[in-house]
Amino acid sequence: MKSRIISTGYYLPQKVLTNSDLEQMVDTTDKWIKQRTGIYERRIAEQDEASSDMGSRAAEMALKRGNIDPKEVDAVICATITPDHFFPSTAALIQKDLGLSNAFALDVSAACSGFVYALALADSLIKSGGASTIVVVATEKMSTITDWTDRSTCILFGDGAGAAILRPTDENRGILSSHMMADGNMGDLLIVPAGGSRIPASTESVKQKSHFIKMSGNEVFKVAVRKMIESSHIVMKEAGLATSDIRLLIPHQANLRIIDAISKRMRLEKDQVYVNLDRTGNTSAASIAISLADADEKKIIQKNDNIILASFGGGFTWAGMALKW
Numbered sequence: 001m002k003s004r005i006i007s008t009g010y011y012l013p014q015k016v017l018t019n020s021d022l023e024q025m026v027d028t029t030d031k032w033i034k035q036r037t038g039i040y041e042r043r044i045a046e047q048d049e050a051s052s053d054m055g056s057r058a059a060e061m062a063l064k065r066g067n068i069d070p071k072e073v074d075a076v077i078c079a080t081i082t083p084d085h086f087f088p089s090t091a092a093l094i095q096k097d098l099g100l101s102n103a104f105a106l107d108v109s110a111a112c113s114g115f116v117y118a119l120a121l122a123d124s125l126i127k128s129g130g131a132s133t134i135v136v137v138a139t140e141k142m143s144t145i146t147d148w149t150d151r152s153t154c155i156l157f158g159d160g161a162g163a164a165i166l167r168p169t170d171e172n173r174g175i176l177s178s179h180m181m182a183d184g185n186m187g188d189l190l191i192v193p194a195g196g197s198r199i200p201a202s203t204e205s206v207k208q209k210s211h212f213i214k215m216s217g218n219e220v221f222k223v224a225v226r227k228m229i230e231s232s233h234i235v236m237k238e239a240g241l242a243t244s245d246i247r248l249l250i251p252h253q254a255n256l257r258i259i260d261a262i263s264k265r266m267r268l269e270k271d272q273v274y275v276n277l278d279r280t281g282n283t284s285a286a287s288i289a290i291s292l293a294d295a296d297e298k299k300i301i302q303k304n305d306n307i308i309l310a311s312f313g314g315g316f317t318w319a320g321m322a323l324k325w
């Protein structure tokens with residue numbers, strides 16, 4: 001028995017923040033941002049629009065597309081590093097919003113790897129019989145942890161949400177293999193230092209802007225390329241797939257140069273690699289979820305296509321997954 005994604009959904013906020021808008025906010029240029037990251041614009045959520053609101057919209061679309069009665073859902077797993085609150089979990093808020101009254105709910109915190117981690121956990125739950133209809137959501141309001149005066153980070157991130165619904169299947173398609181890994185030794189290279197139990201919120205922590213993302217971009221870049229290739233190869237080997245078998249690699253949408261480096265080293269053709277970061281920026285955990293739903297909606301992926309998901313994020317965490325669509 002396998003688990004299979006039976007439907008997907010996504011949500012992007014209306015408001016568009018372009019590179020020219022950023023030129024008015026920090027010392028940067030449209031040209032620099034495009035050349036160094038491949039990003040042209042990103043979406044920014046409204047002030048009264050929290051991560052659970054966006055996650056609910058994405059999950060609602062997935063439920064509708066999958067023709068699933070909310071009462072049939074028995075688990076909600078939400079990947080996010082920008083939860084509405086410390087607790088209750090964002091998954092519990094989505095469970096309430098959508099009337100998923102027979103579901104348990106929990107959040108997964110694995111930064112940009114969150115969606116692939118959550119899918120792999122959902123796959124295990126299904127295989128163990130712990131749940132049979134699972135809503136996996138990834139939602140991020142990165143704009144709330146972005147320092148809008150720091151040009152090295154504020155150009156990168158955007159808001160949005162994606163969702164996928166998993167069910168068991170006896171067909172010979174679905175999730176073929178997955179791989180999750182972490183190395184906490186490099187946690188300080190990508191971190192929001194304050195707001196937790198280590199540095200609780202204080203006047204001082206706010207003054208020092210310690211509630212925003214701090215990142216060593218160059219270090220993250222190098223490890224991200226290495227680890228996304230490594231995870232892809234591990235899941236491809238386990239699933240018995242060669243490069244030529246891959247219809248689409250959906251890598252975490254962090255930087256076009258990272259994606260290009262991965263594609264080149266994996267010897268993938270341009271049309272085998274999905275890119276949408278030009279319009280969304282880096283939406284952390286939501287990035288692969290939005291991409292998968294978009295590729296599904298546009299019919300870029302068809303029944304029985306082989307797909308590889310590859311993610312990397314703070315922690316450090318990284319993960320890969322091979323699926324037959």
Ligand SMILES: CC(C)(COP(=O)(O)OP(=O)(O)OC[C@H]1O[C@@H](n2cnc3c(N)ncnc32)[C@H](O)[C@@H]1OP(=O)(O)O)[C@@H](O)C(=O)NCCC(=O)NCCS
Nearest residue numbers: 028029032036112151152155217218220221254255312313
């Ligand atoms: C952040 C990132 C785009 C920076 O690109 P880079 O090529 O590594 O650039 P550097 O940090 O080496 O900076 C190069 C120069 O550009 C400058 N610079 C940085 N941000 C800039 C901006 N927005 N506009 C203009 N110049 C900028 C730097 O100050 C530096 O100037 P200097 O040479 O005078 O010191 C890139 O490192 C990256 O994408 N890293 C991965 C980040 C990521 O994916 N994070 C999430 C992981 S899930």
